[in-house]
Amino acid sequence: MLKKITFVILALAMTLPVLTSCGGGGGAQVIKIGLDIPMTGDIAYVGTQSKRAAEMRVAEVNDAGGLDVGGKKYTIELIIEDNESKAESATAAATKLITQGGVLAIVGPQSSKQAVPTGEVCNENETPMISPWSTNPNTTLNRPWVFRACFLDPFQGPVIANFVTNEFGFTKAAVLYDVxxxxxxxxxxxxxxxWEKLHGAGSVVAFESFTTGDTDFSAQLTKIKGTDAEVLFTPQYYNEVPLIVKQAHELGLTQVIVGSDSWGDxxxxxxxxxxxxxxxFSTHYAAEGATGATKEFIDAYEAKYGETPGDVAALTWDAMGILLQAIQNTGGLTGDLAKDRAAVKDALGQIxxxxxxxxxxxxxxxxDPIKCAVIVQIKNGKFNFYDQACP
Incomplete structure (x- = not known):
């Protein structure tokens, strides 16, 4: 008898998030969305931008009276978990959002180091996840519940290789990256x-690595200096790029230095x-010279926070928008969280x-979305559009 009572209590407890999340029964008309982002750790500013953009998107919807889903209005509630810029914390945050937070879907994580393992957690728990910024193919690979708002690295790698080849006519390259x-x-x-497909085997004359947290790159840069490389490609984050570039200059490297979308902060x-x-560097959008809805977002962000939004903010805005569109496209929520998560997953796949x-x-x-990449040049202290590459 005790076991039976316990089972009933647990069953009721599992039902409560459904009622509040999707407005079933007499509960509040609220949809909960989880945000799995790095508010602390190595790339905490990525989390700051993510939080700002997501909150702006939610405020826009709620201030307009809520999200219309199948003729019902829902208030959007954002539940934020700090993944501390760590893989293990990101998976723990996702598990908490899914099992305790009662979220309908998760936006994030951003970095592939966190998004790849978190994608496995969300897929196994049949909860839709959309990463705004993770470009590693493994984030979504064989995971029907996981999506992204950005292009993939197998597309981005050739984009920057082709650009450098066409722009400068170089044939020898070096790479410095976090292994x-x-x-x-x-x-x-x-x-x-x-690069080697374009210029032949051995045309990448230095392939140097370091480990997360390193701040002295002089040994690797000295090796690169001793080669005949004409360009240095380094796909690193905002906390590492300045160190690498400045140390390269101090050591007298003359190679052109180029980067990837992680520079766009x-x-x-x-x-x-x-x-x-x-x-x-190759990236997702250029703030300088933007028009239309992109400029409207940038202007609103600048007015609220006093600075220009980076790639991760723009991609988070889009990821939230895609998710909200998918929720609307379900045609209505049932109040059964498992069924509603499945409906949202199916709707995302049909975007x-x-x-x-x-x-x-x-x-x-x-x-994965089919979309273009842009080449940005840092000019007069701003990110300026220079070129575009499309699939």
């Missing part, structure tokens, strides 16, 4: 493969200053020609 982090490691390999400009002037501020997106069956 302990999924994103830079994967993208470094994608760039190397694309306002902190890169702040921390690197004149040392990064004139450099190029076509979503007009985001980082570009138009249609999802492939793997949960």
């Amino acid at each position: 302990a982090s999924d994103y830079p490691k994967g993208l470094a390999e994608n760039f190397r493969d694309a 306002p902190k890169t400009l702040e921390l690197c200053g004149d040392a990064c002037e004139g450099l190029f 076509k020609d979503y007009d985001g501020i980082t570009g138009k997106m249609t999802f492939t069956p793997e949960g």
